[in-house]
Amino acid sequence: MHLKGKSAVVTGAGRGIGRAIALLLAQEGASVIVVDPGVGRSGEPTEERPADDVVSEIVAAGGKAQANYDSVSDYLKAGLMIKQCVDAYGKIDILVNVAGNLRERMIWNMSEDDFDSVVSVHLKGHWNLCHHAVKYMRQAGYGRIINFSSDAFKGSVGQCNYSASKAGIIALTRSIAKETYKNGITANAICPSADTRMTLTDTVKENRRRKFEAGLLTKEQYALTLVHRGPEYIAPMVAYLATDEADTVNGQVFHVERGRINTYHFGEEYKFLHKGDDGMFTVDELIETVPASLMSGIVPVAPIVKMADAVSSNAAKKESAN
Numbered sequence: 001m002h003l004k005g006k007s008a009v010v011t012g013a014g015r016g017i018g019r020a021i022a023l024l025l026a027q028e029g030a031s032v033i034v035v036d037p038g039v040g041r042s043g044e045p046t047e048e049r050p051a052d053d054v055v056s057e058i059v060a061a062g063g064k065a066q067a068n069y070d071s072v073s074d075y076l077k078a079g080l081m082i083k084q085c086v087d088a089y090g091k092i093d094i095l096v097n098v099a100g101n102l103r104e105r106m107i108w109n110m111s112e113d114d115f116d117s118v119v120s121v122h123l124k125g126h127w128n129l130c131h132h133a134v135k136y137m138r139q140a141g142y143g144r145i146i147n148f149s150s151d152a153f154k155g156s157v158g159q160c161n162y163s164a165s166k167a168g169i170i171a172l173t174r175s176i177a178k179e180t181y182k183n184g185i186t187a188n189a190i191c192p193s194a195d196t197r198m199t200l201t202d203t204v205k206e207n208r209r210r211k212f213e214a215g216l217l218t219k220e221q222y223a224l225t226l227v228h229r230g231p232e233y234i235a236p237m238v239a240y241l242a243t244d245e246a247d248t249v250n251g252q253v254f255h256v257e258r259g260r261i262n263t264y265h266f267g268e269e270y271k272f273l274h275k276g277d278d279g280m281f282t283v284d285e286l287i288e289t290v291p292a293s294l295m296s297g298i299v300p301v302a303p304i305v306k307m308a309d310a311v312s313s314n315a316a317k318k319e320s321a322n
């Protein structure tokens with residue numbers, strides 16, 4: 001038992017990755033507040049109460065847990081989640097922010113509500129819980145915060161609300177890591193990859209099958225998509241980051257997928273142009289030099305359609321439609 005005597009709040013702990021984490025933290029000896037209102041994939045209310053099932057499972061195995069059914073996006077209720085942990089178990093040692101929803105649309109089709117909903121659960125929800133928890137953790141001189149980002153932080157088609165939130169969660173985590181390390185608190189982030197209702201939808205399965213049947217995936221590639229990538233593979237890294245032994249791991253981002261964990265190398269200066277300390281580039285100089293210097297060898301994030309090509313391709317489409 002690596003977390004004996006510790007107490008934890010795990011959000012989004014009723015299903016998927018959060019559930020696997022709550023179960024493992026409890027198995028390792030932590031008392032857990034299982035936060036989950038049991039909403040649908042887009043955040044819509046349901047009659048389900050998955051937090052109760054997880055609490056029952058933990059208690060049946062001899063552990064300690066309590067449910068909380070509120071939303072992480074509510075500032076005051078988020079404070080009460082942390083307080084529930086302190087009232088029930090005397091302190092808050094570990095905070096794991098896993099709760100998440102999805103509202104997928106291209107930016108031109110995304111409503112303001114789609115944007116606000118995802119940002120308020122992911123980015124604001126993370127901030128809410130961290131803000132309240134850190135107040136207690138600073139006083140105690142101890143804390144472990146593990147946040148959930150996603151590879152979508154790099155930018156993702158049809159998910160700009162989500163990817164912006166997940167990039168924000170990395171910046172939030174690294175900022176907390178810098179602000180609180182002197183108080184014995186570490187903050188790290190995970191970019192997971194696991195089969196849950198968020199990722200392995202019927203549409204995703206159907207698309208893979210269609211690609212295979214259309215010859216776009218080999219038999220081996222298709223077989224790889226069927227390999228079990230359960231959320232339980234994510235939990236051990238979270239439990240490790242929550243231990244006393246991980247006290248020097250701070251401000252880091254880890255990708256976890258099945259039995260493979262990797263770090264990222266990003267945010268460091270790469271190439272530069274320098275015109276001297278008093279120099280200032282003209283726009284003409286930049287047009288001339290940037291492609292062969294700063295941009296040399298850099299692959300654009302998506303193929304760029306030149307304005308002239310786009311205009312002529314649209315004109316051709318209209319002509320063939322007429």
Ligand SMILES: NC(=O)c1ccc[n+]([C@@H]2O[C@H](COP(=O)([O-])OP(=O)(O)OC[C@H]3O[C@@H](n4cnc5c(N)ncnc54)[C@H](O)[C@@H]3O)[C@@H](O)[C@H]2O)c1
Binds near residue numbers: 012015036
């Ligand atoms: N599964 C993956 O491959 C993957 C990839 C990248 C990132 N993530 C991230 O990991 C986290 C967990 O994802 P998952 O795949 O387990 O999803 P999931 O949908 O299986 O579980 C998410 C849980 O969060 C709960 N939840 C939603 N809104 C909430 C709110 N406002 N307050 C409290 N709880 C709320 C839901 O009820 C649900 O039980 C998410 O933050 C997600 O963005 C997952």
